Amino acid sequence: MNCPRCNTALQTDYIDDCKTRIEVDICPDCGGTWFDKDELSQIENIIEPTFLEIRNIPAEEEQLETLRCPKCITHPRLQKAIHPRDKKVIIDYCPYCKGIWLDEGELEAIQQDNWLLIFGKVFRCLTCTRSK
Ligand SMILES: [Zn+2]
Ligand SMILES: [Zn+2]
Known part of the structure; x- marks a missing residue:
């Protein structure tokens, strides 16, 4: 799969909870x-210290640029949606495969809005690790 924004090959990565x-x-x-x-x-x-860093979200014009789904063979246009938790974050989603593209900083912005919930989760995570 290639990046819908810059067409670079995407690299597989993992996010662990x-x-x-x-x-x-x-x-x-x-x-x-x-x-x-x-x-x-x-x-x-999910808490991840790196996700809590404040990063810049791309400019609105850039976010509104039309992107195409990297996954579907026909490359349908991604639809724009404003994330319910942060009106400044415009997410791109594919109506066919239901995949979602987030620009750098957008995931962090969504998560920052949710600090208390995040800390609650960390607390539970620490607790469950200890009881093992
Ligand atoms: Zn890219
Ligand atoms: Zn798709």
Whole structure:
């Protein structure tokens, strides 16, 4: 799969929670991330110190640029949607395979909005590690 924004080959990476490990595809050039259907919902609340860094979200014009699905063979256009937790974050999703593209910084922005929930999760994670 190639990056819908810069056409660089995406690299497989993993995001770990204490119970889940999900596979994502990350662009080494622009730092965007592709999530297959349902992957994003699994990790939105997961704590990762790097996700809490404040990073710049690309300018609005750039976010509104039309991108095409890297996964579907016909490369349908990705639809734009505003993330319910952060109106400044415009996510691109594919109406066919239900994959989601997040530009660099967007995942962090979604997660920052959710600090308390995140810390609650960490607390639970530490607790469950200890009881093992
Ligand atoms: Zn890219
Ligand atoms: Zn697709």
